[in-house]
Amino acid sequence: MGDSKTITILFGLVFLLVVPLSLDGTVFADDDDDDDDDDKKLAKHHDDDDDDDKKQNTTKIIHLGYLQLAAHDFFNMSRCTDSLGNFPDDPNNLPDGCDEATFEIDSENGKLDASTVLFNPKGDLCDFEKSLNGDDGCELYDGTNGGDIANGGEKRSVENIMISTASAEVGEKYLKLVDKYDGDDEKAYKKTLKFYHKQLKKAYEESFHLKFPKAKEGDITNLHNLAVRIGHDFLPTEIVFNGVSKSIFLIDPLGEKLDKKEKRQKSSPLDGTFDDVFTKIENFCLPGFCINVDLLNADRTFGDQFAFDDGPNYDEYMDSGTFDEFLGEVADGKFNKKDRVSKLLKQAFSRGLSFD
Secondary structure (H helix, E strand, C coil), X not given: CCECCCCXXXXXXXXXXXXXXXXXXXXXXXXXXXXXXXXXXXXXXXXXXXXXXXXXXXXXXXXHHHHHHHHHHHCCEECCCCCCCCCCCCCCCCCCCCCHHHHCEECCCCCCCCHHHXXXXXXXXXXXXXXXXXXXXXXXXXXXXXXXXXXXXEHHHHXXXXXXXXXXXXXXXXXXXXXXXXXXXXXXXXXHHHHHHHHHHHHHHHHHCCCCCCCCCCCCCHHHHHHHHHHHHHCCCEEEECCEEEECCCCCCCCCCCCHHHHCCECCCCCCCCCHHHCCCEEEEECCEEEEECHHHHHHHHHHHCCEECCCCXXXXXXXXXXXXXXXXXXXXXXXXCCHHHHHHHHHHHHHCCCC
């Protein structure tokens, strides 16, 4: 999840340093935005369809889009693959063109701050205010510097039509609010975060059927990266777009969005397995990048590549078998709050909501 060289639908599975925002239960209330029709329309996801999703162990594909957007906000990993797309597991035996300095690079900041859509955080160097003011080489995306806010920000936002739709909704929301508030970018950013976090809450609760956590300070690790990759289990092989059923990789999402009905299509069921199309190595190229598809291998090898052992607790170790452990926990089609992967998801999102 969050790799720049491998598709991260979701989860491939987070900042407000300057603009004050309480991230307790009040963040999801509709205070002075009750005149915003877009918020009201997008808020209508809690309905009978959620009961059907729970019974069928599915979720809506728009939720997958927002969960992948969260994953991109958490992480942007460069895993330094070889010519066949394989990931090295030994920093002392790297493919040509790789070195220890690039073996593990994460240019994101572990915050659910909509940076994927609005600006490049460059690790922890840039926040929204610095990007707005042009401090320390930071800048908002403007269509010429690696991202376009109106189209969902950086290139990873057009990996597929699901994240393209979610990221474009966030980008369009921000631009609309800047205009509404007569160029008050900071107020627009605060309101955009409120909208974004509301959509994440729906996606989290309707996909995992767990309560969305409150903000809690803490570090985001590669183990959290692996945990959010469990969302790949939900990936549909095909969806209907413009009246035609297509592979999600064969839809060019640039400038496109799912309509209201299309967003409510069902995902594949959660069952602890990947559909075959996601375990066969194929390459799909879109403008600007190619996607290597062997998600199961990518997720399994991530645990091996970044293995560590700091203790016996659920968040203190990761190895080559960790992702299979996560798959086994959801094989019954449920996220049990006592399972390791569920605890890590809660921990990741709660820490991602904390901007201290």
